[in-house]
Amino acid sequence: xxxxxxxxxxxxxxxxxxxxxxxxxxxxxxxxxxxxxxxxxxxxxxxxxxxxxxxxxxxxxxxxxxxxxxxxxxxxxxxxxxxxxxxxxxxxxxxxxxxxxxxxxxxxxxxxxxxxxxxxxxxxxxxxxxxxxxxxxxxxxxxxxxxxxxxxxxxxxxxxxxxxxxxxxxxxxxxxxxxxxxxxxxxxxx
Amino acid sequence: xxxxxxxxxxxxxxxxxxxxxxxxxxxxxxxxxxxxxxxxxxxxxxxxxxxxxxxxxxxxxxxxxxxxxxxxxxxxxxxxxxxxxxxxxxxxxxxxxxxxxxxxxxxxxxxxxxxxxxxxxxxxxxxxxxxxxxxxxxxxxxxxxxxxxxxxxxxxxxxxxxxxxxxxxxxxxxxxxxxxxxxxxxxxxxxxxxxxxxxxxxxxxxxxxxxxxxxxxxxxxxxxxxxxxxxxxxxxxxxxxxxxxxxxxxxxxxxxxxxxxxxxxxxxxxxxxxxxxxxxxxxxxx
Numbered sequence: 001x002x003x004x005x006x007x008x009x010x011x012x013x014x015x016x017x018x019x020x021x022x023x024x025x026x027x028x029x030x031x032x033x034x035x036x037x038x039x040x041x042x043x044x045x046x047x048x049x050x051x052x053x054x055x056x057x058x059x060x061x062x063x064x065x066x067x068x069x070x071x072x073x074x075x076x077x078x079x080x081x082x083x084x085x086x087x088x089x090x091x092x093x094x095x096x097x098x099x100x101x102x103x104x105x106x107x108x109x110x111x112x113x114x115x116x117x118x119x120x121x122x123x124x125x126x127x128x129x130x131x132x133x134x135x136x137x138x139x140x141x142x143x144x145x146x147x148x149x150x151x152x153x154x155x156x157x158x159x160x161x162x163x164x165x166x167x168x169x170x171x172x173x174x175x176x177x178x179x180x181x182x183x184x185x186x187x188x189x190x
Numbered sequence: 191x192x193x194x195x196x197x198x199x200x201x202x203x204x205x206x207x208x209x210x211x212x213x214x215x216x217x218x219x220x221x222x223x224x225x226x227x228x229x230x231x232x233x234x235x236x237x238x239x240x241x242x243x244x245x246x247x248x249x250x251x252x253x254x255x256x257x258x259x260x261x262x263x264x265x266x267x268x269x270x271x272x273x274x275x276x277x278x279x280x281x282x283x284x285x286x287x288x289x290x291x292x293x294x295x296x297x298x299x300x301x302x303x304x305x306x307x308x309x310x311x312x313x314x315x316x317x318x319x320x321x322x323x324x325x326x327x328x329x330x331x332x333x334x335x336x337x338x339x340x341x342x343x344x345x346x347x348x349x350x351x352x353x354x355x356x357x358x359x360x361x362x363x364x365x366x367x368x369x370x371x372x373x374x375x376x377x378x379x380x381x382x383x384x385x386x387x388x389x390x391x392x393x394x395x396x397x398x399x400x401x402x403x404x405x406x407x408x409x410x411x412x413x414x415x416x417x418x419x420x421x422x423x424x425x426x427x428x429x430x431x432x433x434x435x436x437x438x439x440x441x442x443x444x445x446x447x448x449x450x451x452x453x454x455x456x457x458x459x460x461x462x463x464x465x466x467x468x469x470x471x472x473x474x475x476x
Contacts, residue, residue, distance in 0.1 A: 079378035080342035123236035133199035162462040185244035
């Protein structure tokens with residue numbers, strides 16, 4: 001791996017973009033590892049929070065790519081344990097959010113992010129259409145996107161008999177305003 | 191006392207017993223809930239993964255609508271909604287340019303005047319009334335489970351202690367319970383991975399259930415719909431992961447306090463849980 005820090009010829013480094021979008025100063029991280037030590041999913045990550053920050057700190061395109069391709073950025077649940085304990089107050093979940101969106105933009109997202117992304121998109125589809133989350137719609141949309149048709153089929157009837165699964169969506173009055181919010185933010189993103 | 195009320199989507203569906211029990215307890219203690227008109231989803235755990243501006247605009251719309259309705263304070267019982275609303279409010283306050291951008295996106299002015307409070311904060315204020323109206327002390331050992339979203343990030347929320355919060359323990363103790371000392375009060379349950387990475391939720395929620403049981407708790411008390419549904423609805427996966435058969439019920443703080451206030455279990459939605467919780471009602475002889 002080429003480790004020489006250099007500033008990419010195709011414009012801004014990932015570091016600059018992260019800092020600009022999130023306000024987080026990546027150089028504040030001095031690699032103590034406390035974020036990864038308390039992270040409840042660190043053991044499942046190919047690269048931990050602390051390693052991802054290190055990769056992006058250099059401004060090296062090859063290392064940026066490694067961070068963007070990692071599965072680790074997709075496993076962050078934004079539980080905020082890391083940012084709460086960080087002695088330098090680095091807001092790691094904000095960085096993770098940005099890296100995920102950048103990974104999607106550059107088409108570098110880890111293959112195992114597919115279902116996670118499908119879920120979030122299905123969730124927001126429902127909000128875009130009705131203004132609120134419609135749980136049956138979310139599940140149907142997720143199954144279509146992920147093709148996990150049989151996942152949790154036994155749970156729905158149990159929820160239904162307990163009155164936890166309303167069949168019809170709650171439609172809010174201001175749906176048009178909600179659609180415009182989506183248009184102005186997500187635009188035509190799926 | 192009057193307060194704005196933002197139930198949020200979960201409370202209309204998979205966590206409707208939280209809404210039922212918040213309303214029942216509020217009525218019993220003389221707290222009037224004024225629902226935010228025509229509210230929308232706060233974006234939950236999904237909007238911020240897809241787009242930062244969307245994750246600010248959705249909660250900002252709710253705050254703007256509350257403001258337009260003349261509300262100064264809004265109770266958001268769902269911990270995720272509470273966190274999204276409070277975080278958006280703080281972000282807009284800190285960055286006037288972002289606030290102007292968001293106002294244009296939602297086509298409404300938003301000043302950040304409306305304060306967002308969680309259910310523990312509100313109940314804490316009403317503790318004297320709750321104590322006075324308690325007719326059936328909740329004499330159980332309980333593990334008070336706060337999860338992530340009620341206490342983190344502390345700089346934004348400014349609520350309770352981040353690592354060892356006390357408000358729920360205090361409320362449950364006042365209602366007659368014994369709040370056990372345990373280790374996983376603020377550990378993450380796996381949250382939005384319930385559907386996509388159920389394996390991780392089984393392990394993460396499994397640690398929480400096992401530790402509560404190990405410390406002698408007879409019930410886990412929560413104030414977050416995601417925590418409740420992961421610990422309750424995912425119990426088959428949790429038990430398979432733990433290799434056991436834990437039947438410890440997971441109830442909302444308003445259900446536990448509701449029982450202490452003498453409210454009927456059905457009014458609190460206690461029959462709606464996957465892991466049976468009806469046995470927590472005080473026996474007829476008490």
